[in-house]
Amino acid sequence: MELTEFLKTSYTAYHAVENAVTMLEGHGFLRLSEGENWHLEDGKGYFAVRGGSSLIAFRYQRGGAYRLIASHTDSPCFKLKANPALSDANYTRLNAEPYGGGLWYTFFDRPLRLAGRVVRERDGKLVSETYTSGFQVVLPSLAIHQHRDANEKFAPNLQTELPLLSIGKCDFEGVIADMVSSDLFAMPAEEPFVSGYGGEFLSSPRIDNLVSVYTSLSALIGTEHPSETLVCACFDSEEIGSRTLQGAGGDFLKTALTRIGIAQGRGEEERLSAYARSLLLSLDNAHALHPNHPETCDPTNRPVLGGGIVIKGHAGGAYTSDALTTALLKKILGDAGVKYQTFFNRSDVRSGSTLGAISLGQVSIPSVDAGLAQLAMHSAVETMAYADYEELLRGLCAFYISPLSMDTAV
């Protein structure tokens, strides 16, 4: 599956995980269930799914420490409430609430598709399946003639600005048959497109953070004979704070590493010492210098599109990078000829947080934050440089195979 196909069809975290499973199974990775015992064989690839929307894949080795990459599968959107059909004499709209911190004005007047998972009853069992609507919906903005200051002030009320489902009354039970319950979202349905004189830009919904998910999976699949266990963790719920069963604040990574350690014949002491020798790359996108708003950028750390992998730092610990882990990543990338640059927030701007800092609350592994440079983060359509994807893929492969470790650094 190509990157653009992955971006286009991974409408929600459930779809991203489904596509990831297809990629992994196509390359011989075996599915594990959290509800059954894990029997792992040296040199083989495995994955486990939690909640249908988070996935941990790994190449298992009996010896060595762990080398991990973590990213997130979710993106800002509108989540449908229960009983979403809101009908009046003229129209039916969809009652929804914001999921994450979207750049909401960009969601107006664009094709949106209903997508997520639906739980149905089949043969006395409850079955969860991904769902994508065959139809699109739209969230219409108010005309400029009826909202003269729209270009100066646009502050949508997210309870009253709702997507249109139909003219007249529409029974939502008729839209999705046999549904017992659901996690459904109105997702940007725009297809990825290339722009720029030389075709250098790629614009698409969900560049944050599905490019990281896709690229880390590709690096794991492409690294066939590692000397230590490689882990690719893709978590849901990052946009809403990660504190869910399947989010990075849950114990999915901790329990997966514990079970890998048990399969390796390691007691708790050996597992803890292996964590201290391991390295986690927390992978999430970074704001590139915006040419129309250069004043929003830090004066000396100004990543640009096409400038390579962005290594992120923050005095307040929003990012996990420290001098040692940053040096390790710089060395790994530099040795592989991969370009990198650095990002810090302006000191008068509140920093976003990432998976790395949250994961460390569960498992103590030295960690560094990095990611792809992009524009228009959390817009319905975001923009990156295609060349940076290629640098990222080479960089992640180098990260997985590099013999440099905390042992050699300490």
Ligand SMILES: [Zn+2]
């Ligand atoms: Zn992100």
